[in-house]
Amino acid sequence: MLDSFINSFVDNYDLYLESLGETAAMVIYSLFFSTIIGLFLGVCLVVLRPGHIYENKVLYPILNAVINVLRSVPFIIILIAIIPITKWIVHTTIGVKGAIVPLVFYTAPYIARLIESALLEVNPGVVEAFQAMGASRRQIIWKVMLKEARPGIVLGLTIATIGLIGATAMAGVLGAGGLGDVAIRYGYQRWQPDVMYVCVIILILLVQLLQTAGNRISKKLRKH
Amino acid sequence: MIWMENVSKIYQQGKQEVDAVKDVNLHIRKGEIFGIIGYSGAGKSSLLRCINYLERPTSGHVRIQDTKLADLSENQLRMMRRKIGMIFQNFNLLMSSTVYQNIAAPLVLAGLAKQQIQARVSELLSLVGLEDKREAYPAQLSGGQKQRVAIARALANEPEILLCDEATSALDPQTTDSILDLLLDINRSYGITIVLITHEMYVVKKICDRVAVMEGGAIVEQGTVLELFTKPKTETTKKFIKSVFDADLPQELLQQAVDKAVPRKLLRISFIGETVSEPILADLTLRYQLRPSILYGNITKIKDSVFGFLIISLPGEPSVIQEGMAYMEQNGMQVEVLGHAG
Ligand SMILES: Nc1ncnc2c1ncn2[C@@H]1O[C@H](COP(=O)(O)OP(=O)(O)OP(=O)(O)O)[C@@H](O)[C@H]1O
Ligand SMILES: [Mg+2]
Numbered sequence: 064m065l066d067s068f069i070n071s072f073v074d075n076y077d078l079y080l081e082s083l084g085e086t087a088a089m090v091i092y093s094l095f096f097s098t099i100i101g102l103f104l105g106v107c108l109v110v111l112r113p114g115h116i117y118e119n120k121v122l123y124p125i126l127n128a129v130i131n132v133l134r135s136v137p138f139i140i141i142l143i144a145i146i147p148i149t150k151w152i153v154h155t156t157i158g159v160k161g162a163i164v165p166l167v168f169y170t171a172p173y174i175a176r177l178i179e180s181a182l183l184e185v186n187p188g189v190v191e192a193f194q195a196m197g198a199s200r201r202q203i204i205w206k207v208m209l210k211e212a213r214p215g216i217v218l219g220l221t222i223a224t225i226g227l228i229g230a231t232a233m234a235g236v237l238g239a240g241g242l243g244d245v246a247i248r249y250g251y252q253r254w255q256p257d258v259m260y261v262c263v264i265i266l267i268l269l270v271q272l273l274q275t276a277g278n279r280i281s282k283k284l285r286k287h
Numbered sequence: 288m289i290w291m292e293n294v295s296k297i298y299q300q301g302k303q304e305v306d307a308v309k310d311v312n313l314h315i316r317k318g319e320i321f322g323i324i325g326y327s328g329a330g331k332s333s334l335l336r337c338i339n340y341l342e343r344p345t346s347g348h349v350r351i352q353d354t355k356l357a358d359l360s361e362n363q364l365r366m367m368r369r370k371i372g373m374i375f376q377n378f379n380l381l382m383s384s385t386v387y388q389n390i391a392a393p394l395v396l397a398g399l400a401k402q403q404i405q406a407r408v409s410e411l412l413s414l415v416g417l418e419d420k421r422e423a424y425p426a427q428l429s430g431g432q433k434q435r436v437a438i439a440r441a442l443a444n445e446p447e448i449l450l451c452d453e454a455t456s457a458l459d460p461q462t463t464d465s466i467l468d469l470l471l472d473i474n475r476s477y478g479i480t481i482v483l484i485t486h487e488m489y490v491v492k493k494i495c496d497r498v499a500v501m502e503g504g505a506i507v508e509q510g511t512v513l514e515l516f517t518k519p520k521t522e523t524t525k526k527f528i529k530s531v532f533d534a535d536l537p538q539e540l541l542q543q544a545v546d547k548a549v550p551r552k553l554l555r556i557s558f559i560g561e562t563v564s565e566p567i568l569a570d571l572t573l574r575y576q577l578r579p580s581i582l583y584g585n586i587t588k589i590k591d592s593v594f595g596f597l598i599i600s601l602p603g604e605p606s607v608i609q610e611g612m613a614y615m616e617q618n619g620m621q622v623e624v625l626g627h628a629g
């Protein structure tokens with residue numbers, strides 16, 4: 064059993080390395096864009112709510128609803144449904160590039176919610192204290208809310224990254240490649256289960272590594 | 288220094304309106320410690336937050352020196368707030384920042400140079416006695432220490448006014464005392480005007496010069512702390528005073544004293560400050576041959592003064608008793624007849 068894993072790993076070393084690279088590329092690029100968008104939306108979800116620093120009784124419910132809608136569509140459907148948008152943005156729907164757009168569509172609203180809940184953990188009294196000392200709203204967002212929420216934001220991003228790895232496997236079906244794609248192609252279509260298992264083990268290790276790192280960083284940032 | 292004219296605050300809660308502050312008029316003088324006391328929900332926090340416009344009054348005006356807050360732009364208001372420090376019951380420190388960073392925060396916001404910040408924070412740390420906690424995080428501090436950090440932070444921009452929202456309510460009695468001493472010290476050394484709200488009469492009695500009693504959003508009574516203690520007008524005020532200073536003879540003792548056959552008067556004599564050291568009762572005996580017996584008494588320190596009272600039973604001829612009472616009043620005591628017998 065173990066022998067056959069090791070053999071499979073050695074025989075297909077290049078295949079694994081390449082697909083790991085593709086997975087990493089998809090995750091890193093889409094995480095980058097999703098984080099920027101998600102952070103922005105997450106902050107909006109908090110500061111636009113009633114009683115907060117940018118209270119807006121029109122925008123808040125709209126944003127809230129839009130994010131809920133996006134969050135309720137399964138990834139596989141996003142993948143297909145937004146093909147025209149993907150084409151328009153990156154001029155292709157296949158490969159790593161083609162996968163990034165749907166991955167961002169899927170992950171950004173998720174990150175927005177994770178950031179929102181991390182920001183809601185911040186003691187509103189501290190925001191008040193900074194308003195009382197004459198901080199601007201921008202300073203309150205950067206120097207109070209985002210700074211205080213860092214441990215929660217790191218944990219949220221860790222969760223989002225792991226979710227993203229799962230989603231890349233599905234995106235792989237559209238020819239983006241990656242570990243998930245290899246696992247399905249070899250394990251399911253060509254009936255080479257050992258290749259599938261190796262892929263799965265690599266994925267498990269990757270997830271373990273990320274979660275442990277995320278926990279460590281978050282703990283280091285948390286001073287209470 | 289601070290004027291509030293007909294200030295009202297109404298919160299809209301769904302379809303309901305909450306009258307948190309009702310038509311409040313206050314004048315807080317430069318350099319004094321002004322207390323606002325009231326039970327939970329009386330509207331104290333709402334009123335305090337109107338002073339720095341964290342809460343905009345629904346109607347009425349707030350003026351600080353010559354500036355009407357309603358006339359300020361958002362930026363001008365922020366500049367004004369830098370000169371008004373504020374501390375809270377729950378300290379409200381940045382948990383992810385060190386003591387140093389917390390105290391430096393207002394200076395960083397104001398855009399001071401790093402060296403100036405370092406110098407100022409060191410000064411503040413020694414003022415509040417936390418030099419050795421510079422690199423600690425709030426979670427590693429006791430409640431009293433956290434409040435000291437919050438006080439240092441509030442004083443960073445050298446404000447002229449310090450607002451305290453139940454600053455000692457989360458602290459034990461000993462720590463409360465040390466924080467109150469610190470506030471008193473700050474008030475005396477820098478002349479900072481302090482407005483504090485509390486539900487503890489002890490706090491008022493210990494450091495306030497003047498006090499307003501709040502109930503149901505309105506100010507029902509205000510004056511110097513001594514005035515309130517000596518002549519409380521409302522039931523609420525009386526209850527607050529009673530919490531730190533019991534001025535009532537138990538009813539059955541009063542009855543027993545009145546039931547005696549020999550003609551007598553039951554008196555409450557109150558005294559403030561200096562008169563305490565005069566041998567008034569001995570004088571009653573020496574000058575008028577009256578022989579008072581003491582039934583009950585209490586004495587308390589109010590900031591720098593002393594306030595006390597005695598309930599005495601005074602047998603004798605009504606005319607002589609009258610003379611004795613006049614003598615006591617001449618000597619600065621307040622005399623009140625509680626009952627007579629015979
Ligand atoms: N933001 C708000 N929205 C709606 N109602 C509010 C709001 N803030 C306070 N209130 C209401 O206004 C009234 C006065 O509240 P406030 O916090 O000023 O009282 P307080 O005297 O400070 O009480 P405590 O001692 O409990 O802090 C209360 O009935 C409270 O429920
Ligand atoms: Mg309050």
